[in-house]
Amino acid sequence: MTFQTIVRSHKMRFGAELRENSTRFKIWAPKCKSIQLKLKGKRTLLDLEARKDGWHKIEVEGVKAGALYKYVLPDGMEIPDPTSRFQPEDVHSWSEVVDPRKFDWTDAEWRGRPWEEAIIYELHIGTFTQQGTFRAAIAKLDHLVMLGITAIQVMPIADFYGRFNWGYDGAMLFAPESAYGRPEDVKAFVDAAHERGLMVFLDVVFNHFGPHGNYLPSVSPIFTNRHSSPWGAGINYDDKGADVVRELVIEAAIYWVTEFHFDGLRLDAVHEIQDDSTTHILEIIAARVRAANPYRFLHLIVENSKNQERWLRRTSGRHPVHYTAQWNDDVHHLLHAAATGENTGYYADFDNLEERCERLGKALAEGFAYQGEIRPRKGEKVGEPSVGLPATAFVSYIQDHDQIGNRVFGDRITKLANVDAVKALTAVYLLLPQIPMLFMGEEWASTQPFPFFSDVPPDLRDAVLGGRQEELKNTPEHDDPSKPNVEDTVDPTLVSTFESAKLDWKNLSKQEHADWLWHYRQLIDIRKMEIIPRLPGLEGFSAHYEILGMKAVLISWRMGDGKMLRLYANLDNDSQSGVPPVIGRRVHLQGFAEEGVLGPWSVLWTVEI
Template identity: 70%
Template sequence: MKSAKPVSVVRNHAMRFGAEVFDGGTRFKLWAPLHEQISLKLKGKRKNLAMEAIGDGWHRLEAEGVTAGTLYKYVLPDATEIPDPASRYQPEDVNGFSQVVDGRAFRWTDVEWVGRPWEETIIYELHVGTFSEAGTFRGVIGKLDHLVRLGITAIQLMPIADFYGSFNWGYDGVAWYAPESSYGTPDDLKSLIDAAHGRGLMVFLDVVYNHLGAHGNYLPAIAPIFNKNHTSPWGDAINYDGAGASVVREFVIENALYWVNEFNFDGLRFDAVHAIQDDSTTHILEILAARIRSARPAHYTHLILENAENQESWLKRNSSLIPVHYTAQWNDDVHHLLHSAATGENTGYYADFDHLEERSDKLGRALAEGFAYQGEMKPHEGMHRGEPSVGLPGTSFVVYMQDHDQVGNRIKGDRITEIANADAVRALASVYLLSPQIPMVFMGEEWATKRHFPYFADVPPDMRDVVLKGRQEELKGTPEHDDPAKPAVEETVDPTLRSTFESARLDWSALGLREHAEWLQFYRNLIDVRRMEIIPRLAGLEGFSSGYEVIGPKAVAVSWSLAGGATLRLYANLASDTQHDVPQIRGRRIWLHGYSEEASLGPWTVLWTVELAS
C-alpha cells in the first residue's frame, strides 16, 4: 500500500547566529569580538545570565526553560542593552526587546511546491505597507486572487527587514532576520507565502546587503561590520574583505539562506549590488549565488540583481543554458528609453536616453540584447558603462515601465499615466509585457491608479528636518526640477510624515470605475497573449538569437528566434505624431495597439507577430 502524502511540512533553518529553540530551552549565540563578556537579559527577570566566551569573538548560552515568545536583550560590559542583531522578531520595534521564535511551529501546506520555471515568470512588485487596506502580510493574502486573475505568476515584496518606526520603503532595514513588525509576525509572513504557493504564485523578496539603516543598527557596537577602506552612498561600506570579514560574510549568507529555506521564498532580488565593495579573491555575490543554489537543488530558485554597472559576467549561462550565478537583472536601460519616449523627459535618470530621434538604435539594442550601453561612453555620466550582452538570452533581464525607484524618486511620486498620454502608456505596456525579457508590473499600474508612490521613511523627531532637506537636495537632478513648468524641489512631499505614507496606499475602490476597469482589462488581455504566445516559446532561449533595425526616429523593428524555430517580431513606432513605413511585416499578428496600414505604422503603434518555421 502506498503511504499517504503528508498534508503539512515543517521548515526551520538552523542558524549559526541568534536564538535557536531546542527541546527544553533556547540556545543564544552572539558574535561580539569587541567585548570579552556579554550577558543575556530576559524581560521580567531581575538577574542577567552570563554568556560563555567560546573564542573568536563568539558568546554562547544554553538557557533551559526559555521558550518561544520570551523577550530578551544582550547586555554589554558598560550595561548598554541591545537587541539581537539576528533577531527573528522585534515586536517592540528595532530598539526594543527581541523575541524568541520557534521556526518549527508553523505548518506549511505547500508540501509539493517546487516553484515555477523562470520563463513563466510575470512579476508584480509590491510594498506590503501600502498594497492593501490593512498594510500587512495577511492584507496581501486578501488580494492574491486579483493577481491570479490578472495573470501574475510571481509577487516581489519590497524589503521587509525590520526598520525604525512604523513606515518605510524598506531599504533602511537594520534587523535583517526579523520581518517588519508593523506588517505582522513571522508566521503571518509564512502564511502569505503558503497562500501564494497554493494559488500557483511564486514569492520573491527584495534584500539589501549594501548598507544598513541609520537608526537601530547596533552591530558597530559589537563587531567590525563596516570597513572604512571602502565607502558607499550611505557612508562606510559593509565589511566584506577586511579584518573579521569572514563572519560578516557568513552573517549575510545565512540571512539569504534563512529566507529561502525557512520562509520558502522562491527567489531573492539583490538591491544595488554595484554598491557592494569586495576586493577579496571570491566576491560575496559569487558565494551567495553558489550557497543559495546548492541549498535547494530540487527547487526553482531565481536570483535577480539590480546592478547599475550592467555587468554581463554575473548573468552568464552554462552549456545547458542554466544561470551560473544570477538568473536576471533589472533592465533600467529599457525603462529609461521607453519613459523618455513617452514623456520627453531628458534629465536625471533619462539624460543619456533622450533624443530617440538620434538614438533609436539604443532602443532596438536594449530590447534585442539587454543593455543599451555595452562599454560605450555615456555622455551625461562621462564614463564608459556596461558590458556586451548580445550573448545572453532575453530572459536574463527583467523589464518594466514603472518600479518603486522610477516612481518614488520623483518630487511628488507621480506615475507615468499622469505625465504621458494614455496612447503612449498603452504602447509602452504593449512593448514590455510581450517582450522575451521577463516583465514586471508595479502595484496599481494595471488599473492606472491615481495614487502616487512618493518616498517615505519614519525617522526620530530630531532627524525630520535633516531628512527633508536631504531629500530636496537629492531631487534637484530630477526632470521636474529642471522643467520650469513642474513644481519646485522645495515642494517635495515630506517623507517623514505618516500622511505621505498613507497617500501611497492603493485605492482598490477605484476598480469599480469604468476608466480603471478598462485599464485592468487591457493588462489582462496583454498578459493572456503573453501566456499563450510568448511563454511557451521561451524555454531554451539562447543568446545571439536576436536582431534589430532602426526604421525611423523613435521606430524600430526587433526579432527574436524562439523555441521550435519560431521568430517573434516587434514593429514599434513610439513617435507621437509621425507615421513610419516598416519593412515587410512577416508572421501572424498576435497583438496590435494603434493602427497599421499595409507597411506603415501610425503614432504610438506597437505590432507583434509570430512567424513559425516553414
C-alpha cells in the same frame, strides 16, 4: 495540487535557537570582552561564555518561544539581538525567541515555477492594502491570479525603525518588520501564494544597513573604511573579520528562502557591494543559496547600474551560473523618455533623438543600451556586452518603486503621458521575450502616488527632508521649469505621505480603471499563449534590430522553438512610413498598421507561421 502539512526550520548559527527544553543564545561580538543576557521578567543577568574568536554563547534551560531578551554590553548598554528573528516592539526594544516550527505549511509539493513563466508584480506590503499587513495582502492574491501574475516581488521587509519605510533602511537582517505582522504571517502569505500557483520573491539589501537600529557596529567590525558607499563606510566583506560578516549575509539569504520558503531573492543595488576578495560575496551568495535548495526552481535577481554581464552568464545547459536576471533600467528609461519627452535626470543619457532610437533597439534586443560605452550623464564607461545573453536574463518594466518614488510627488506614468502612449509601452514590455514586471496598481492605472516615505526620530526630520530635496536634484524634474520644484516635495517623514501611497482598490469599480485592467489582462493572456511557450531554449545572439525612424524600431528574435518573433513599434505622435513588409501571423496590434505604415503610438507583434 494536494497539500500535506509540514514544518520548516533553518538551523541558525547566529541569534536565539530554540532547543527541546532550552534556548541557545549566540552573538558574534569581538569588540566585547563579555556579554550578558537579560531576560524580560528576570532580575538576574546571565553571563555568556566568551571565546577567543569573538563568539559569546549560553544555553538556558526553560526558556521557551515567546520569551523576550536583550544583551548587556560591558559598559551597561542594553541592545536587542542584532540577529533577532523578531522584534515585536521595533528595532530598539526586546528581541523575541521564535519557534519556526509552530507554523504548519501546506505547500509540501510546491517546487516553484520555471523562470520563463515569470510575470512579476512588485508590491510594498505596507501600502498594498489599507491595513498594510501580510494577512490583509492574502485577500488580494486572487486578484493577481485573475490578472495572470505568476510571481510576486515583495519590497524589503527586514525590520526598520518606526512605523513606515520603503524597506531599504532595514536594521535586522533576520526579523520581518513587525508593522506588517509576525513571522507566521509572512509564512501564511507565502503559503497562500503557493496554493494559488504564485511564486514569491523577496527584495533584500546587502549593501548597507539602515541608520537606526543596527547594533552590529557596537559589537563587531561590520563596516570597513577600505570602502565607502552612499550610506557611509562599506560593509566589511574583505577586511579583518570579514569571514563572519560574509557568513552573516549568506545565512540571511539562505534563511529567507529556506525557513520562509521564498522562491527567490532580488538583491538591491549590487553595484554598491564592494569586495576585493578572491571570491566576490555575490558569487558565494548565489552558490550557497542554490546549493541549499537543490530541488526547487529558485530565481535570483539583481539590480546593478554598472550593467555587468558577468553576473548573468549561462552554462552550456542554459542555466544561470550566478544570477537569473537583472532589472533592466535601460528599457525603462528609454520607453519612459519616449512617452513623456523627459530628457533630464535619469533620462539625460537619451536626450539625443537619433541616438535614443539606436539605444532603444539595442536595449530591447540585447538587454543593455550601453555596453562599455560612455554614458553622457556621468561621462564614464558603463556596461559590458550583453548580446550573448538570452532575453530572459533581463526584467523589463515601465514602472517600479524607484522610478515612481524618485519624483517630487511620486507620480505614476499615467499622470505623465497620454493614454495611447502608455498603452503602447505596455504592449511592448508585456510581450517582450524579457521577463515583465508590473508595479502594484499599475494594472488599473491607479491614481495613487508612491512617494518616498521614511519614519525617523523627530530630531532628524529636517535633515531627512533636506536630504530628500538634494537627492531630487538628480531626477528629471529638477532642470525642467514646467515640473514641480524639488523644494515642494512631500515630506517623507509624515504619516500622511505614507498613507497617500496606499492603493485605491475601490477604484477598480470605476469603468476607466476596469478598462485598464482588461487591457493588461488581454496582453498577459497573449503572453501566456504566444510568448512563454517559446522562451525555453531561447539563447543569446538570437536578436536583431533595425531603426525605422526617429522613434520607430523593428526587432526580431529567433525564439526557443525556432520561430521568429517580430516587434514593429512606433513610439511617436506621428505616423511612420517606410516600414518593411509585415512578416508572419499577427499576434497583437496596439494602434494602427497598414502596408508600409505604422500609426502614432502603434505596436505590432507577429510570429513566424
